[in-house]
Amino acid sequence: MSHETLTLDVSEHIATITITRPPVNAQNNRFREELVEVVDALGDRSDVRAIVITGEGKAFSAGADLSERPTQDPGHYTAHNRRVRASFDCLLECPKPIIAAVNGAAIGAGCVTALCCDIIVTSEKGFLQMTEVMVGLAGGVAHVRRHFGESDARMMIYTARRVYGPELLRMNVASACVAPEDLLETARGIATDIAKASPSAVRAAKKSFQVTEGVSIYEGYRFEQGQTKALSTSEDTAEAMAAFREKRAPVFKG
Incomplete structure (x- = not known):
């Protein structure tokens, strides 16, 4: 277009x-x-x-x-x-x-x-x-x-x-x-x-910057921990762990 x-x-x-x-x-x-x-x-x-x-x-x-x-x-x-x-x-x-x-x-x-x-x-x-x-x-x-x-x-x-x-x-x-x-x-x-980098992790990081601006460190870090928990079951996280074990570069799909 x-x-x-x-x-x-x-x-x-x-x-x-x-x-x-x-x-x-x-x-x-x-x-x-x-x-x-x-x-x-x-x-x-x-x-x-x-x-x-x-x-x-x-x-x-x-x-x-x-x-x-x-x-x-x-x-x-x-x-x-x-x-x-x-x-x-x-x-x-x-x-x-x-x-x-x-x-x-x-x-x-x-x-x-x-x-x-x-x-x-x-x-x-x-x-x-x-x-x-x-x-x-x-x-x-x-x-x-x-x-x-x-x-x-x-x-x-x-x-x-x-x-x-x-x-x-x-x-x-x-x-x-x-x-x-x-x-x-x-x-x-x-x-x-x-x-x-992992597209899903980068999106989560940007969301953390958006949400935590202006809130207390207590509230902000709790939000980030929730992000980490959600990402822990993602395909990108599994790929990162596999790449680490196999000593290769990860191939992220996001």
């Missing part, structure tokens, strides 16, 4: 989504609809174990398409906000790990898109920026706060300052910062490592 605002490639259990809205990959309603559709489908596909999302050209995504700002007509802003949330929630809720390969500007909604992914890798030229205060808007605090320390989160929101790849790595926001030409290879390398 072809899409207007993104491309999709699937090979060796890795899906690569590329945002394709030149010149800066701004997010319009069509993009939001297509992203939700594609990510939801990938979450259900047995041939996909990890997802990489990046941008075409020099930008990851420079934020919302301002030509489609909602009007003050009754219900219009509410519907707009629901669509925006859905485009972020599909990333957070996807059962497969998603890696953001930040190749350039990730501004506003583009920044939040990256922050909703499980893992962030960035090029040396990539940066995150929240510019809402400079255009009289608000938003992004909840997502920024999940990744940045409190002082850095407030600085980013209050000043709209760009935070580039090397600084993101220092702040532990990004897992890697590499030369632009090495970005996709690095992201796909991480995805390949994920794809080698």
Whole structure:
């Protein structure tokens, strides 16, 4: 299936989504609809174990398409906000790990898109920026706060300052910062490592991250123990034990 605002490639259990809205990959309603559709489908596909999302050209995504700002007509802003949330929630809720390969500007909604992914890798030229205060808007605090320390989160929101790849790595926001030409290879390398693991165990691990955020360590660990108990009777666990005994690499089916 072809899409207007993104491309999709699937090979060796890795899906690569590329945002394709030149010149800066701004997010319009069509993009939001297509992203939700594609990510939801990938979450259900047995041939996909990890997802990489990046941008075409020099930008990851420079934020919302301002030509489609909602009007003050009754219900219009509410519907707009629901669509925006859905485009972020599909990333957070996807059962497969998603890696953001930040190749350039990730501004506003583009920044939040990256922050909703499980893992962030960035090029040396990539940066995150929240510019809402400079255009009289608000938003992004909840997502920024999940990744940045409190002082850095407030600085980013209050000043709209760009935070580039090397600084993101220092702040532990990004897992890697590499030369632009090495970005996709690095992201796909991480995805390949994920794809080698038990798909059912990886899904359980992501579910644990989703469920245990914001709960006590007591409640969180009890949930994880329940996950482990459920996995203990799975085909993947049996294969892992057999591979260990036979001194070979496991072949997981998920």
